Amino acid sequence: MIFQVQIKVMPLKDLLDPQGKAVLGGLHNLGMTGVQDVRVGKHITLQIDADNEAAAREMAEKASKQLLANAVMEYFEIEFVKA
């Protein structure tokens, strides 16, 4: 079965996010002063061929831990999309 998995990788809440700060400055320069905070991370969609959802989730977690997210600076969330 094919599963569509979405992984969100974001900088940890306690850490500075220079890219987000730069985007915030850019938005303020464009006049959008209502924006108070910006954080920028990665969004990754995986298409996984697995026997069941549990196996697909396990593979997505393994992929996140081993390659996609750096646990020192980032956290990740996994979400399944109906295929």
Added chain:
Amino acid sequence: MIFQVQIKVMPLKDLLDPQGKAVLGGLHNLGMTGVQDVRVGKHITLQIDADNEAAAREMAEKASKQLLANAVMEYFEIEFVKA
């Protein structure tokens, strides 16, 4: 009112995604051959101060079009999170 807005910016479906292809190769090298396709985009969270949800959505769309997403290569999706 403060609104928490999540914006997903992904490469257009018809375009090649070299970063995704690189991640796919890396996952295969790690033995995760069940992963068939990877696409990598950006995930941006905005904290917006606006009078109501419609105004916040309008600001998020303006921010996406003017700064966050490149319409030639990317599409974006806006999602509200309960604050």
